[in-house]
Amino acid sequence: MLFSSNIFIFVFLPIVILLYYTIFRFKFKNLFLLVSSLIFYGWGEPKFIIIMIMSIFMNYIFGLLVDKFREDKSKAKSILIFSMTLNIVVLFIFKYLSFTIYNINMYGGYNLNVPSITLPIGISFFTFQAISYVVDVYRNDGKVQKNLFNVALYIAFFPQLVAGPIVKYSTVDYEINNRKETFKDFSNGVWRFIIGLSKKVLISNTMAVIADAAFSNIYSGISVSFAWLGAIAYTLQIFYDFSGYSDMAIGLGLMFGFHFEENFNYPYISQNVSEFWRRWHISLGKWFKEYVYFPLGGSRVKSNDRKIINLFVVWILTGIWHGASWTFVLWGLMYFLLITVEKFSGFDKRPCKKIWINHLYTLLAVIIGWVIFRSNTISEAGMYLKSMIGIGANGLVDNVTIMYIKENIIFFITGILFSMPVIDYITKKIKRKKIYAILEFSSSIIVFILFIICITYLVKNTYNPFIYFNF
Incomplete structure (x- = not known):
């Protein structure tokens, strides 16, 4: 269900x-x-x-x-x-x-x-x-x-x-x-559930159509622009799919008096890969840290070789946890290499002073990772990544890319915008109580409207199974 x-x-x-x-x-x-x-x-x-x-x-x-x-x-x-x-x-x-x-x-x-x-x-x-x-x-x-x-x-x-x-x-x-169940927790739970539902139904499912079209046509050939569009679409799809489910789960827990920890904290604003994994699927990261990494000695071991082995064990297990496929193993190894380099170079604590370079590096690494993650085989992932840099691609730009952008530009803008802490920023800036009360009332109306829109999508049966059901 x-x-x-x-x-x-x-x-x-x-x-x-x-x-x-x-x-x-x-x-x-x-x-x-x-x-x-x-x-x-x-x-x-x-x-x-x-x-x-x-x-x-x-x-x-x-x-x-x-x-x-x-x-x-x-x-x-x-x-x-x-x-x-x-x-x-x-x-x-x-x-x-x-x-x-x-x-x-x-x-x-x-x-x-x-x-x-x-x-x-x-x-x-x-x-x-x-x-x-x-x-x-x-x-x-x-x-x-x-x-x-x-x-x-x-x-x-x-x-x-x-x-x-x-x-x-x-x-x-x-x-x-x-x-202790309270009305405040219950109402916050309902609000959180609807936000998660909106993420899944409105953004993730829309992005899924584009990502599926790109990845399913890799053998017949796609343009460079469509390869990038599909990769970006999947990057948004998996975030809104999984964070949406987590929001719904946390909201449902609140309805019955349970307080679950947060599972996402705007991972796409990270300035390095290490930070990304502190913000993405937080509960899984904490589980491996507390039940695998720390028992192995963590980063407190004296030998650098031992530190590398500990990181290797955690990340190979993280990859394997996601599924029985060599693509997941490769995905885990990729993050092991990146995080190991960041830790031993000090980049995870002292990134480049030009913030946009940090964001660009992190997002590029994450997008490449999601291409490997989404692909059925390593060879398929290789073909897709080659298409992104023009090797074996059907041209630079095609009409399919333009069509998908025109039809879904609002969803792309919304998905990118709300992958950043925009609401948190606005809320912190508003200090006057009257304005805050108006904002709170307005947000309730907006959430109600979002729920109605989601219902219309569900009635049309335009939803997909959650990605992480497979894990």
């Missing part, structure tokens, strides 16, 4: 909110949200609920065992390592086994049977949250949950279940049993 679907907006969500705030407000509210989340997850593929329930029960037991043997550090650590290994094995089987066997056959000369395994939606997200639960209990960053249903709610809560943000257990540990 998609957040940007009629069944979710007009049926599922209203029913859940109504029942939550009437029948289940003061009793069994966690159980009700859990049941609602299982219905949400199982709407399209009910069989995958079994996988998630197994993950929940398995990690619930591990959490109890880690807490029970807390005083015996060696035994508790062994349980932790075993739990993480088992979680990763399950993730590997569903997400990477077919890819691994295929490559063994391809490069090893074997003829092993390649199993056809359907990827459960959101398995990377809920597996990482399950690992977070056991690790945080082990570290005493969160209290162990004796109630199985509370662990299940943390892992399966529908707002962040299938595409994040990845919620660390320690951030919602207290709110699982002690949250």
